[in-house]
Amino acid sequence: MRTIAHSVVTFLLSFSLPSPPLSTSPSLDLSSLGLSSVNIDSSIQAVSVHILAGTPPDPPNGNFDDEKCSPAQVTAIRNGIADARNMAAGAIELLKPKDMKKSNGFFWIFGGSTVDPAVIAKHFSFVLRLGTANEIMSTEDYKNSKTDLIFTCIPPTAPKATSVYANTQNIGRQKSVLNLIRLSPLGLANTESYTVAAARVKALGKIEAGFPNKQVGTVSGPVPPIAFTIVHEVQHAHPLMDDPGRDFLVDEKVLDAQGVLRRAYGFQQIMQLDLPKKQRNPQNFAFFAMLAASNPEIFAPNCFIGPAPLGPAPLIAGRAWVQKPLGPDTCRATVPGACAACKKIIKGIPGDVKLPNFEPDSM
Numbered sequence: 154m155r156t157i158a159h160s161v162v163t164f165l166l167s168f169s170l171p172s173p174p175l176s177t178s179p180s181l182d183l184s185s186l187g188l189s190s191v192n193i194d195s196s197i198q199a200v201s202v203h204i205l206a207g208t209p210p211d212p213p214n215g216n217f218d219d220e221k222c223s224p225a226q227v228t229a230i231r232n233g234i235a236d237a238r239n240m241a242a243g244a245i246e247l248l249k250p251k252d253m254k255k256s257n258g259f260f261w262i263f264g265g266s267t268v269d270p271a272v273i274a275k276h277f278s279f280v281l282r283l284g285t286a287n288e289i290m291s292t293e294d295y296k297n298s299k300t301d302l303i304f305t306c307i308p309p310t311a312p313k314a315t316s317v318y319a320n321t322q323n324i325g326r327q328k329s330v331l332n333l334i335r336l337s338p339l340g341l342a343n344t345e346s347y348t349v350a351a352a353r354v355k356a357l358g359k360i361e362a363g364f365p366n367k368q369v370g371t372v373s374g375p376v377p378p379i380a381f382t383i384v385h386e387v388q389h390a391h392p393l394m395d396d397p398g399r400d401f402l403v404d405e406k407v408l409d410a411q412g413v414l415r416r417a418y419g420f421q422q423i424m425q426l427d428l429p430k431k432q433r434n435p436q437n438f439a440f441f442a443m444l445a446a447s448n449p450e451i452f453a454p455n456c457f458i459g460p461a462p463l464g465p466a467p468l469i470a471g472r473a474w475v476q477k478p479l480g481p482d483t484c485r486a487t488v489p490g491a492c493a494a495c496k497k498i499i500k501g502i503p504g505d506v507k508l509p510n511f512e513p514d515s516m
């Protein structure tokens with residue numbers, strides 16, 4: 154499924170500068186990012202976004218129409234979508250300057266200067282395709298439509314309701330006939346804007362500060378802002394992509410301390426992924442967008458220390474402890490405070506937040 158032709162994409166997405174300021178309007182002009190070259194397929198239709206609303210049937214029907222959102226949840230999702238669009242637009246903006254990829258921050262999140270920022274920006278542009286959502290009472294009329302995407306609310310009594318934040322379904326996968334982004338009670342528990350979370354991350358200097366603990370039923374744990382979860386899930390949602398065969402991302406896995414492969418949802422885990430996997434893991438996009446708001450200085454152009462990953466020394470692909478953005482101080486960033494920030498993260502961006510599941514289509 155994951156047939157990502159990176160070389161082709163990289164070729165198509167020549168990164169051009171200078172660029173006009175980015176607006177957050179739905180008719181965002183992405184031509185400045187070279188994105189128009191991958192949007193030439195006129196068969197890509199605008200997606201219609203819906204929220205399944207109403208009172209869940211009692212007893213349940215045993216299908217997705219059980220996942221009706223309350224008025225408060227509808228509001229939370231609407232706000233979350235608007236917030237996610239701003240979050241993605243901020244990330245795209247940060248990816249624009251020439252040589253921004255030559256930064257220790259970009260190295261830890263996406264793999265460094267071997268990665269074309271335009272490819273990363275393209276995945277954020279999918280979030281911008283989320284238009285205004287209307288309320289629907291039933292999924293019936295949207296079966297097998299590839300241009301409709303429905304947000305639903307997993308009821309608290311459903312299996313896994315307390316163990317995942319969200320789950321995305323696509324037509325044709327797992328025998329689904331609907332395109333869904335399903336949010337769990339846990340995934341809907343933190344309604345604050347990503348900007349509020351980012352302000353706390355900046356003030357306290359740790360990524361955990363963006364993920365307050367919430368209690369849902371008997372379960373408690375760190376919960377991202379809804380926008381963060383939406384930026385992640387969009388990377389699994391076919392209707393928002395140029396080409397699902399190429400653009401669909403799966404949650405990549407990394408070995409834990411016990412030698413078990415686990416999906417990389419935690420902050421340390423996403424930095425420990427092999428370099429090629431960093432640019433294919435949805436959670437790396439979500440964390441990047443959060444850090445773009447809280448600590449843009451760590452992604453400043455030429456904000457790097459040492460020859461790797463920029464110089465002739467070959468990168469050792471693999472785990473964090475063998476990745477080497479090390480060497481003498483060669484920081485040439487002109488952004489105030491950037492060089493100090495880059496020195497600080499020479500061994501990785503500090504902080505951790507261990508998050509449970511964001512499931513692509515495995516429920």
Ligand SMILES: [Zn+2]
Binds near residue numbers: 512
């Ligand atoms: Zn996922």
